[in-house]
Amino acid sequence: MKMRILISVIALTIISCNNQEETITTSANLASTQTETTVHPKSQRNKEICWTGTLNGKIPIFIHYQVDGNILVGEITYLNTRDKQPIKLLGTIEAGKSYRLLEFDIAGNITGVIEGTPSEKEFNGSWFSPKTQKELEMKLLPNDTLIASPSIKADPDQSFGEYHYQYGEDGYSGKLAFNKAGDGKAVFDILSLTNVERGPNIAEVEKDTIAFSSDSFIYKIPDSDSCEFKVAFYKGFAYINYTKNYCVGQFGLNATIDGIYLKTK
Incomplete structure (x- = not known):
């Protein structure tokens, strides 16, 4: 008798859960x-x-x-x-x-x-x-609108391309080029400009070849004391941030490579 009661409770629970449908909006x-x-x-x-x-x-x-x-x-x-x-x-x-x-x-x-x-x-x-x-x-x-979150993760092959940001017509800008250079390798370079109106100050990482097999990499600028940064790739954009504070003295006045870059090609 106890077993029949337990089975009935479980069945009612399953029916109740299945009836609670959720509406997702795009x-x-x-x-x-x-x-x-x-x-x-x-x-x-x-x-x-x-x-x-x-x-x-x-x-x-x-x-x-x-x-x-x-x-x-x-x-x-x-x-x-x-x-x-x-x-x-x-x-x-x-x-x-x-x-x-x-x-x-x-x-x-x-x-x-x-x-x-x-x-x-x-x-x-x-x-x-x-x-x-x-x-x-x-x-x-x-707001109580329900929107399903799409995946923002990028696989390595989706990461290759050109990335860019620009603040207004004459504002700060940045470019990241990231291309395949053979199995497990990639070549990249970064160029950002600030203080454009008074003559651009430059933050530049010259073209280099690196090992690449995931969705991110960490890079230390050669011959620098501790100028190291991470580039993380997502679907449609890349995020660059310093791993050891800002690279003091490495770039021009107020020039920096950190930030979000949109994939444009």
Whole structure:
């Protein structure tokens, strides 16, 4: 008798779980599903973190992203535009848990910079345009739209190509070229420019051949004291960061190679 009761309980549990279906939304149909809520913005497993709110109290926006270590990958949609076309967002979690998200167009131009520190109930900060130099206040609340997180991992063969970023027409820029050089080898070089208006200051890593078989590599600049950096590849972009603080004295004034580079070719 006890065994029959136990089997019945298990059967009811399975039926109940199967009836709890979850609706997943893609970024293509966000406009009809966006509602403000006070849910905790922490990411569910394989789900994006979503926010909705305004810039300068007037421009309605929707943001979603996933978190991978200190990397942020997602999209921003301006809801007052006709086509409501999502724009790629790539960013990092900085010291003090502040977020820095960059809007990228397909050519690697950075069209907007978002900075702020999200909490459980709000994500407030600023939005800045490198083109117009205009800064707007940003206020966001959690959004209960469910979006499945796509994989951002790149296999080694997908990593080869050209990467670029550019802050406005005359702003800071950077290029990373990464090409296959035989089995288990790759050749790369990096060039970044800063202070362009007063004559460019340069951060350059000359072309070199390295061993490469995963989705990242660490490189120490020859003849430098401790100028070492890591290049990590993801689907559609690369992230360069120093492993032993900044390379003091290695490059031109304020010139640096660290940052996010969008894959353009």
